[in-house]
Amino acid sequence: MTQDDTNTRPTLRDVARHAGVSLGTASKALNKAGTLRQETREKVLSAARELGFRPNDLAQALHRGQSFTVGLISNDSFGRFTMPIMEGLETVLHEAGIALFMCNATDDPEREKRHIDQLLGKRVDGLVFTGRRADRRPAPGLSLGGLPTLYVFSQGDEPGAPCLLPDDEGGARLATEHLVSLGRNRIAHVSGPEDFEAVRLRRRGYEAAVPTLDPDLVLHGPWSEAWGREAGARLLALPRKPDAIFAGNDQIARGIVEALRERQVGIPDDIAIAGFDNWTVMAEATRPPLTSVDMNLKTLGEEAGHRLIRMIKGEKLTGTTRLPCTLVPRASTQPTA
Amino acid sequence: MTQDDTNTRPTLRDVARHAGVSLGTASKALNKAGTLRQETREKVLSAARELGFRPNDLAQALHRGQSFTVGLISNDSFGRFTMPIMEGLETVLHEAGIALFMCNATDDPEREKRHIDQLLGKRVDGLVFTGRRADRRPAPGLSLGGLPTLYVFSQGDEPGAPCLLPDDEGGARLATEHLVSLGRNRIAHVSGPEDFEAVRLRRRGYEAAVPTLDPDLVLHGPWSEAWGREAGARLLALPRKPDAIFAGNDQIARGIVEALRERQVGIPDDIAIAGFDNWTVMAEATRPPLTSVDMNLKTLGEEAGHRLIRMIKGEKLTGTTRLPCTLVPRASTQPTA
């Protein structure tokens, strides 16, 4: 450690003293503002370097009334969905010199309230809510006083709240059309619990793209491999078996694949399978690897960052935007490739 | 919105004015400090409530020279390991009124440096490094000036750096002893790449507990299900097959299970299997469900929080501490239960 081991860092005043100039001069030199003699500027800069000076953003924020800080409230325990969103968000915000305060609300409204309160105390310039599932969530029991607020992979309760979501319906259509393009016309859909909005939307996308709709071919259950296995078995027991299956997520898809595999059904030759989420550890470990719909969550996070920055600049954004999903084809729908 | 929609929040001075008292009095009332008449206190509190007053932590921090804020640097893209650590950490710190600033370094040293610089600017009271793997990481190319710093699931480069890690060796011993207690004595070990310290430690724990050591029964490869399947096949091709397998993680374990299952090997009757990580989506979806070693990462995060708080209070902590792992028994080692 070249520095002394105390936690008190040098102030601008220290730098000024060290350089033998006034406080204001030092400030100008470091902020490349005003007009200064090159020599003076150098003097200050080298003094700053020597002392290991780093301006105190807190003081700066206090002065400017802007903290260059944004809060993130998640109830996902920072899981699979929030992670990539956060990553995209963080990248964009960091680029703009904005740091991210992260809080985990874990569905406890009391705790969420305390978190928001803490963030307000830190005078965050904006707030992002995100969640485990893209459904509507109750409004925070706290006045946000016009603070720029954005919901990502999650929906606000207040009307017109700006929301950013994946286009589940479009993604489902994409997957179904892909199966249709393979020449399949008896396409089943095995999905999750119907109280998820995403489940209803994906089903709608499926229904829009499927050639003929057979209610026997649509099954709902929990989000699990076990359910996928059970559903796979059921579909095989049908008098007229499907020739393709679009699953509501990759876990279900994997369960289906295993059920078929054990019964010597050829994938994709007899039955082609597509999943949703493009959860790579799952999709790639499946045999054969799983074609899946990617929600592009990182992009969603990046877009959230851009929008939040615009809102912080004063722009008013409202309403729900859905960003397109992408199909990632793998062997479970592609015979040879 | 009951509040006006501007982002300028009321200050303490506003509250004081509204309550018809002085600034100092208002401060005392809100901080429950000094001696005040009950009536005055009430007056101030209700004024504060009316205006929706929330003290500005930035100003407070500036005054006190403490920000009640801690930075977290991760290179895990906030994945499977960092998540539970973060959750534990956040819980404990929040209890102490400390907020968590989160940064994603993604193995880019330049970006990590910028992040640390930003955190120093925010005058964080401490720093936590965490990572994707528990190995030594290069020191940040930046003087931290005596800032309390803690490594969790990750190791600092500087000698004596305080590190908090799971006891991989003990966990491996636990799993192996469990298999021995089942009466198995030909126990194989299939693990990940040897350049992971965790792999070497787990192997050491295995070697310490295994009844007889047969080099043919120890296999290293990538962290994947595919490798598990391949290793499973290899072990079954051995002239003297194992009667139990301890896998270096749950993905490998699952691959092994699938390989055995396809070859009609009874699990656990013929061969018992244990994994590592207790990654529930994986362990529970395996058939039969997987016995696995849990690293208790949330506890690790909590302990990190407690230690960091002690360090912030001025205590000096050094050296590496390893926290115990736990065995979570499931059907892959338990015949009937």
Add this chain to the structure above:
DNA sequence: TTGAAAGCGCTAACAC
């Protein structure tokens, strides 16, 4: 070109 001084919102020591 540089210095002096006011003030961001809050706390704490000291008057009254």
Add this chain to the structure above:
DNA sequence: GTGTTAGCGCTTTCAA
């Protein structure tokens, strides 16, 4: 009991 005041570290006029 309550009011006044001096800063915390920085930016930004305004004077010199």
